[in-house]
Amino acid sequence: MIDRRSRLRRFVEVELPIALIVAFALGPYVWMVLTSIKPEAEIGTFPPSYIPREATFVHYETLAARTSFLGNLMNSLIVALGAVAVGLGVSVPAAYAFSRFRFRARNPLLVGFLVINMVPVVLLIIPLFVLMRQLGLLDTFVGIVMGHATFAIPFSVWMMTSYFNALPRELDEAATVDGASRLQAIRLVILPLAMPGIVTTGIYIFVTSWNEYLFAMMLSGQNVRTVTVALQSFIGEFSIQWGLLTAGGTLVAIPATVLFLIIQRRLVGGLTSGAVKS
Amino acid sequence: MKRRTVLKSSAAALAVPMVGASRAQSPTTVRWWYHFDNPQASPASLIAKFEGENPGIKVQAESIPWGGGNDYYTRLYAALVAGNAPDCAMVKLGNQSRLLQMKALAPLDDLLAGWAARRDISENLWKMHRAPDGRNYYVPLQYVVLYLYYRADLFAAAGVQPPRTFDDFLKAAQAVQKGGVSAFGMRGGGGGHDHWGSFVLGAGANFEPGGMVSARALEANRWFVELGTKHKLFPISAPTDGFRQIVDNFKAGRTAMTIHHIGSANEMVQALGDKVSAVPVPVGADGKGWTSFGDESNAVFAASKVKEAAFKWVAFLSTGEHNVAFNAFTGQLTVTDSGASKWNLHPKRFVDATAASTALMGTLPNSTKTADFTRTVWPQQMQRALLGQTTPDAMMQAFERHFHG
Amino acid sequence: MRSRPVEPLLFLLPALLVTAAVILYPALQTVWLGLHSFVLFDPDSMRFVGLGNFSAIVADELFWISLSNSVIWVVCAVGLQFALGLVTALLLNQTFAGRSLARALVVVPWALPSVIIGLMWTWMYDLNLGVFNDLLMRVGLIDAPVAWLAQPGTALAAVILALVWQGFPFFAVMILAGLQTIPSEHYEAAAMDGASRWQTLRFVTLPALREVIATALLLRTIWVANSLDVILVMTGGGPGYETHTLPLYAFLKAYSAMEFGYASALSLVLTLLLLGAVAFYVRRVARQALA
Numbered sequence: 001m002i003d004r005r006s007r008l009r010r011f012v013e014v015e016l017p018i019a020l021i022v023a024f025a026l027g028p029y030v031w032m033v034l035t036s037i038k039p040e041a042e043i044g045t046f047p048p049s050y051i052p053r054e055a056t057f058v059h060y061e062t063l064a065a066r067t068s069f070l071g072n073l074m075n076s077l078i079v080a081l082g083a084v085a086v087g088l089g090v091s092v093p094a095a096y097a098f099s100r101f102r103f104r105a106r107n108p109l110l111v112g113f114l115v116i117n118m119v120p121v122v123l124l125i126i127p128l129f130v131l132m133r134q135l136g137l138l139d140t141f142v143g144i145v146m147g148h149a150t151f152a153i154p155f156s157v158w159m160m161t162s163y164f165n166a167l168p169r170e171l172d173e174a175a176t177v178d179g180a181s182r183l184q185a186i187r188l189v190i191l192p193l194a195m196p197g198i199v200t201t202g203i204y205i206f207v208t209s210w211n212e213y214l215f216a217m218m219l220s221g222q223n224v225r226t227v228t229v230a231l232q233s234f235i236g237e238f239s240i241q242w243g244l245l246t247a248g249g250t251l252v253a254i255p256a257t258v259l260f261l262i263i264q265r266r267l268v269g270g271l272t273s274g275a276v277k278s
Numbered sequence: 279m280k281r282r283t284v285l286k287s288s289a290a291a292l293a294v295p296m297v298g299a300s301r302a303q304s305p306t307t308v309r310w311w312y313h314f315d316n317p318q319a320s321p322a323s324l325i326a327k328f329e330g331e332n333p334g335i336k337v338q339a340e341s342i343p344w345g346g347g348n349d350y351y352t353r354l355y356a357a358l359v360a361g362n363a364p365d366c367a368m369v370k371l372g373n374q375s376r377l378l379q380m381k382a383l384a385p386l387d388d389l390l391a392g393w394a395a396r397r398d399i400s401e402n403l404w405k406m407h408r409a410p411d412g413r414n415y416y417v418p419l420q421y422v423v424l425y426l427y428y429r430a431d432l433f434a435a436a437g438v439q440p441p442r443t444f445d446d447f448l449k450a451a452q453a454v455q456k457g458g459v460s461a462f463g464m465r466g467g468g469g470g471h472d473h474w475g476s477f478v479l480g481a482g483a484n485f486e487p488g489g490m491v492s493a494r495a496l497e498a499n500r501w502f503v504e505l506g507t508k509h510k511l512f513p514i515s516a517p518t519d520g521f522r523q524i525v526d527n528f529k530a531g532r533t534a535m536t537i538h539h540i541g542s543a544n545e546m547v548q549a550l551g552d553k554v555s556a557v558p559v560p561v562g563a564d565g566k567g568w569t570s571f572g573d574e575s576n577a578v579f580a581a582s583k584v585k586e587a588a589f590k591w592v593a594f595l596s597t598g599e600h601n602v603a604f605n606a607f608t609g610q611l612t613v614t615d616s617g618a619s620k621w622n623l624h625p626k627r628f629v630d631a632t633a634a635s636t637a638l639m640g641t642l643p644n645s646t647k648t649a650d651f652t653r654t655v656w657p658q659q660m661q662r663a664l665l666g667q668t669t670p671d672a673m674m675q676a677f678e679r680h681f682h683g
Numbered sequence: 684m685r686s687r688p689v690e691p692l693l694f695l696l697p698a699l700l701v702t703a704a705v706i707l708y709p710a711l712q713t714v715w716l717g718l719h720s721f722v723l724f725d726p727d728s729m730r731f732v733g734l735g736n737f738s739a740i741v742a743d744e745l746f747w748i749s750l751s752n753s754v755i756w757v758v759c760a761v762g763l764q765f766a767l768g769l770v771t772a773l774l775l776n777q778t779f780a781g782r783s784l785a786r787a788l789v790v791v792p793w794a795l796p797s798v799i800i801g802l803m804w805t806w807m808y809d810l811n812l813g814v815f816n817d818l819l820m821r822v823g824l825i826d827a828p829v830a831w832l833a834q835p836g837t838a839l840a841a842v843i844l845a846l847v848w849q850g851f852p853f854f855a856v857m858i859l860a861g862l863q864t865i866p867s868e869h870y871e872a873a874a875m876d877g878a879s880r881w882q883t884l885r886f887v888t889l890p891a892l893r894e895v896i897a898t899a900l901l902l903r904t905i906w907v908a909n910s911l912d913v914i915l916v917m918t919g920g921g922p923g924y925e926t927h928t929l930p931l932y933a934f935l936k937a938y939s940a941m942e943f944g945y946a947s948a949l950s951l952v953l954t955l956l957l958l959g960a961v962a963f964y965v966r967r968v969a970r971q972a973l974a
Contacts, residue, residue, distance in 0.1 A: 025852065090698045237313070257794055
């Protein structure tokens with residue numbers, strides 16, 4: 001039986017703070033959504049108006065019909081998913097090696113990946129552009145996916161290593177004692193338990209790729225243009241298309257959020273009691 | 279478990295060299311980079327017309343994000359360095375000296391000599407676009423001239439005329455500054471050197487050695503900075519205000535005057551109707567002044583293998599009615615005399631203000647140091663002076679050092 | 684489990700190949716450029732100056748200003764992101780109605796591109812048209828609008844707030860995932876021992892999260908230290924030098940002044956400083972990661 005006082009207490013300690021935090025997270029986004037349904041004349045008035053006097057979806061219509069924005073969203077989705085596939089495909093094995101093996105090059109390599117993280121991408125842009133041109137990867141999905149995956153890898157390796165480290169070695173040993181080979185142990189025991197970490201790292205790669213601008217701007221062209229580059233095109237030399245920009249910004253946040261909504265159930269599930277008898 | 283093998287260059291498709299001389303069978307392709315403010319505008323109709331008149335030439339237009347100018351030019355410089363620059367592109371005067379130093383531009387004098395419509399562009403415009411070595415690398419495409427927007431209704435209510443001289447300006451500003459409305463929406467962020475230029479370059483400073491630290495120059499700059507620090511005629515957000523802020527705040531009725539150009543005229547009228555009008559920027563008592571000439575041209579690159587075809591396209595865009603059609607996309611003014619006489623894309627009073635301002639038009643020096651000045655050095659020093667972190671005189675000395683060491 | 688020496692390398696090979704191909708070469712080129720005086724539009728006058736750039740950096744007043752701004756920037760932004768992210772993760776780990784929705788919505792700031800974040804926050808901070816000034820005046824907390832981004836006192840803080848908003852979901856998500864790996868028996872044992880919630884947090888939860896937190900902090904610090912896109916959009920480094928951080932300074936030197944040699948040297952200094960800070964941090968705190 002839950003008495004009223006502890007119900008109230010729980011509300012103050014859990015529901016209220018969460019509501020405040022969600023409000024903080026959504027506030028600026030809601031402002032952007034409200035702006036995107038205002039007619040052009042109502043945007044940028046003084047004093048600022050909050051609720052539009054007459055909501056309109058004309059900016060969304062223009063976005064869909066008169067610009068390539070929806071296609072750009074699709075491009076961004078392809079690039080981001082590709083970066084996740086390549087990034088995870090490459091960093092999960094590497095992290096497993098760092099976590100489970102001890103070899104001489106281990107520490108230098110780990111530190112090496114960390115140092116690579118520290119290199120400011122911005123200065124690499126022009127040499128990278130020249131490199132991509134020589135490889136013939138300009139204006140291709142492959143080029144941008146490679147770029148995004150590569151810059152995500154050092155981070156992913158480190159994060160996955162720490163998630164693997166959180167799983168006790170006894171699990172591997174328990175599996176092999178039962179007759180499994182190393183690969184089977186990985187597939188049947190370790191990976192399922194590391195799923196929260198893998199999912200989280202995957203989300204990180206997705207979001208980083210989704211939001212990335214510099215690389216996408218330099219390496220994209222007419223065929224492959226991501227949504228971040230498309231948004232920039234609404235910011236001109238003499239005017240900002242606030243209506244289109246806020247409509248685009250509203251749409252941009254949705255795929256990542258929806259993806260997280262779907263995936264976040266996979267976050268639950270870790271070591272169940274009885275898995276390890278120590 | 280995926281593996282990624284590095285693509286070997288031999289397997290990758292290297293760029294096929296462009297077809298050089300025009301052959302009857304294979305069309306020449308001209309790659310052209312452009313940037314339009316309005317992403318819905320497309321040059322497709324102009325391209326179709328050109329290709330109709332010039333069978334054998336295909337134009338491949340690529341829209342490059344402007345990104346405040348930085349992205350467009352970063353892409354251009356990177357492409358030039360990597361060897362896959364377009365054949366021609368929209369460019370501004372501020373970059374001419376850097377492009378020349380990179381030996382990236384093709385001189386166009388021979389091609390220009392054979393172009394009839396060349397005479398439709400005034401000799402003054404050609405002179406402004408000519409390089410220091412006397413050759414023409416740029417073909418003017420469109421332009422704007424900065425003038426002074428003012429709130430006709432607020433001026434009428436305060437009983438003052440729109441200002442003509444600097445002294446008029448100070449008096450008028452003090453008269454209209456009331457009720458939470460700032461007198462002058464000053465642009466202290468990147469690109470704001472145009473505002474400063476009208477009051478300081480217009481009053482006698484210049485970019486020659488010693489021109490920033492002469493007595494007149496220092497006096498003019500002190501006067502300008504004090505408009506903000508002493509007379510409080512600028513909004514307190516001025517140090518970081520960019521073009522968006524000055525236009526939005528003027529439209530929203532929070533400032534009584536600001537300096538911009540015809541590119542924003544239509545949106546001003548949409549918001550303020552008859553309450554907004556324009557005059558040339560203030561000048562000195564001797565009638566001398568300075569206002570920024572906002573240029574845009576097309577250039578052909580030295581590495582292009584199809585220079586004649588590229589020039590044909592570029593010349594097409596700067597010819598009479600095609601130029602006017604182009605300007606409908608960009609909202610700027612035609613460079614052709616024939617087009618200017620029948621102009622109807624903007625309300626007349628703004629075209630008149632622009633025309634009246636052409637006598638004051640000036641550009642920044644054709645120096646490799648200019649781009650850095652406009653983007654970084656001027657905003658930093660101006661902001662510090664407005665905030666009292668440096669003195670106006672120190673600010674001018676920094677400019678002198680930047681250009682002349 | 685005995686392992687053959689070649690086994691780990693097989694697992695590592697893909698990561699190493701991709702990284703070497705795409706990052707290593709340009710990174711090495713940056714190091715090489717840092718030893719030269721190189722201006723992009725004047726390629727003919729490129730010359731080797733050895734450590735000349737570095738001695739110029741030490742004498743450069745703006746370098747020291749940028750460095751101190753960077754330190755404030757990193758400590759405040761990462762610290763606040765972490766604190767808010769930790770609280771959020773702990774809360775999202777509780778059961779309450781609408782939990783799945785809350786978990787997804789919290790991700791929204793992180794899901795937006797920097798250019799949108801920069802533009803929206805700049806607009807919200809606007810002197811006349813911004814919602815912050817409007818709301819604060821309506822509530823009565825201020826009686827005249829404040830130019831948040833144009834004043835020395837508030838500019839850096841304003842940009843930091845935007846960055847905290849952008850980055851706290853990262854910590855929330857990472858820590859939430861880490862919380863899932865704590866077996867429920869640990870909580871049950873603590874409850875049976877009569878531990879208060881605060882004690883459970885301190886002696887059960889946080890120690891178990893130690894490695895995930897340490898790694899997340901480490902990586903986020905590196906990322907924030909290097910980041911410049913939000914500042915670039917919001918203030919461009921101004922007013923004056925108020926929001927000049929080290930990567931922004933390097934960026935302006937490269938893309939405004941086109942002095943790629945000096946800019947490369949600046950980024951090398953930044954990398955070395957980060958390396959030093961990270962080494963110190965790892966030695967003291969995150970020892971487990973390298974154990």
